[in-house]
Amino acid sequence: MTPWAAHLPPGLAPDDVHLLAAASLPGSWTARWAADPAHPTVHDDREGWITADELEHRSRAVAGRLAHAGLVPGERVLISAAASVELVVAHVAAIRLGLVVIPANTGYLEREVAHIVTDAAPSLAVVDDEERGRWIAAAAGDREVLVVGTDVAIPDGPDPAWLDGVGSDDPAILAYTSGTTGSPKGALLSHGNLLSSAEALRLAWRWSPDDRLVLPLPLFHMHGLGVGLHGTLTAGASVVLRRGFEVADTLGAIGEHQATLFFGVPTMWSRLASSGRLDELRALRLGVSGSAPLAAALHEEITAGSGQRLIERYGMTETVMNVSNPYDGDRRPGTVGLPLPGVDLRLAEGTDEILLQGPNVFSGYWQRPEATAETFVDGWFATGDVGALDGDGYLRIVGRRKELIISGGYNVYPREVEDVLRAHGDVIDVAVVGLPHPDWGEQVIAVVEGAPGPTSEADLLALATAGLAAYKRPKRVVFVEALPRNALGKVVKGDVVDQVR
Ligand code: MCA
Ligand code: AMP
Helix, strand or coil, X not given: CCHHHHHCCCCCCHHHCCCCCCCCHHHHHHHHHHHCCCCEEEEECCCEEEEHHHHHHHHHHHXXXXXXXXXXXXXXXXXXXXXXXXXXXXXXXXXXXCCEEEECCCCCCHHHHHHHHHHHCCCEEEECCHHHHHHHHHHHCCCCCEEECCCCCCCCCCCCCCCCCCCCCCEEEEEEECCCCCCCEEEEEEHHHHHHHHHHHHHHCXXXXXXXXXXXXXXXXHHHHHHHHHHHHHHCCEEEECCXXXXXXXXXXXXXXXXXXXXXXXXXHHHHHHCCCXXXXXXXXXXXXXXXXXXXXHHHHHHHHHCCCCEEEEEECCCEEEEECCCCCCCXXXXXXXXCCCCEEEECCCCCEEEEECCCCCCEECCCHHHHHHHEECCEEEEEEEEEXXXXXXXXXXXXXXXXXXXXXXXXXXXXXXXXXXXXXXXXXXXXEEEEECCCEEEEEEEEECCCCCCHHHHHHHHHHHHCCHHHCCCEEEEECCCCECCCCCECHXXXXXXXX
C-alpha cells in the first residue's frame, strides 16, 4: 500500500490524486476565484474582508504596474513586511507575473538584508519600512532596484500578456536558509513544489472553502506563507491575518471570526496553554503544530484543556511540508506522523538521517551547485534531521546532524552568532549552543573562552544587538576558562552544553 494512503479522505485512492493538476499556483488560485468570486478570502484589521474577486482584480492591477515598470518573469522581488491584505495582493501579483519572491524576515538588520540583496540581485523590493528600503538600495549599489511600499504605488499599465502563464517547473520562491551548513543560501522552490505541498495539505487536513484560518505567523517563512497563505488560496478558503502573536489577540480573532483552523509553533501553543484559556479553542475544527518539536506533555495538556487533538507535522524550507499526523486515525504525541501525499521518505543507512523525495522537494540552492550537490544523496534530499520509524510507519525526529538551534520556531545558526561575537577583544573563542527552555523550546546561549573584563557581557550583547536580528541574540553569555575540545582541537558542542546546563 502507498504509505501516504492513510492521509486520503474516504473514497479517494492514491491513483485519484493529481497534485500538479493545476500546474502552478495561479492555475489553482484563479480557478478558485472564478468558481466563487464573492468568497471572503483575506482579512486584516485595516481593510476587513476582501473577496476572491477583489483579490483577483487587485493582484491583476499590481501585476500590470510591475510589468509596466519593466519586470519580466524570472526576476526577483524581495518582500519584507508585516502581514496585511496589501502584502498578500503584492505577493499574489508577483507570483501571477512569474516573478520569484524572496520573503525576508522583518527583524533582519542591515548586514542580514545586504547578504540577501547581494546574493539574489532582486530588481524590486516591497517593504513597509523606509530604513529597510534604504539598506536594500545601498546593498544593490550601482544595480538599480525599485523600492516600493506594500501599496505598490507606481504607474498603472495594461494586463501583461504573460499573466498567469507560469508552469510547474518555473521558479516561484527563493527562500533564504542556512541549510545544513554555511552562510544563508537561497532555496529555489518551483510552482510545482509549492502547489504539490499545498494540495497535499488540502487533502490530508480536509481543508475546504468553509475553513477560516486565524494566522498570526509571519508571511516571510514557509509556515505562514507556504502553509497558511498558499494553503488557504489553494483550498479556496479564508484567512484572517494578524500582525504577530499575542494570546489575547489570537483568541479574540478566533472567537470573533469563528475560526475553524489555527496553526502555530510550539512556543505559541505553550503560551496558549499557560494562559488558562485553552477552553476558547474548543470550536476549532483543527489545530496544527510545527516548525519545532512539540513536547508530548504539552500535546496532552492541550487535548485536556481544549478538546483539540493537535496534528503535529514536519516541514522544511527546502521541501515545504513532508510528514503529518493523520486527520483520521491516531494522532500520536511525540511523533510527526506519516509521509504526506506524494512524499517518499527513508532513513539513511548507518546515520538514520531523514531522506526525502517528492514533487515538493526543491531543485537546489540559488547559484550554489556545490552546496546543492552536497545536500542530495543519490537523488534523495538529505534533511540533516535524524529520525526513527515505529512499526506503523510513524516518524519521530530524534536529533539533528546539522548545527541548528530552533528558538520559538525561528532557526538560529550558531556559526553566524559566533562570527559576530568573535569580533570582541576579550573573546579567545566562542561556542553558541541551544539549551532546553520552557518558552522558546531552545534558548540561545553564548559560551565564551576568555577572561571577562568589567563590561564584557554588556559589550558582547551590544555587538549582538548591532549585528543580529533580535531572535538570534544570546539570551545569556557564560564565560569559561576553556571550551571542551576533542583531540583535533575542535570544540565539542555536546560537552559545551553539559558544561553550562
Ligand atoms: C522574538 N524574540 C525571540 C523570538 N521571537 N527570541 C528568541 N526566539 C524567538 N523566536 C525576541 C524578541 O525580539 C524580544 O527581544 C524578546 O525575544 C521577547 O519577545 P516576545 O515578545 O516574547 O516575542 P514575540 O514577539 O511574542 O515572538 C514570539 C513568537 C515569534 C510569536 C513565538 O518568535 C514567532 O512568530 N515565531 C514563529 C516563527 C516562524 O514563523 N517560524 C516558522 C519557520 P527584545 O527584548 O530584544 O526586543 S518555517 C519552518 O520552520 C518550517 C518550514 C516548518 O516546518 O514550519
Ligand atoms: P527551516 O529551515 O526553517 O525550514 O526549518 C526546518 C527544520 O525545522 C527541520 O529541518 C526540523 O529540524 C525542524 N522542524 C520542523 N518541524 C518540526 C517538528 N514538528 N518537530 C521537530 N522539528 C521540526
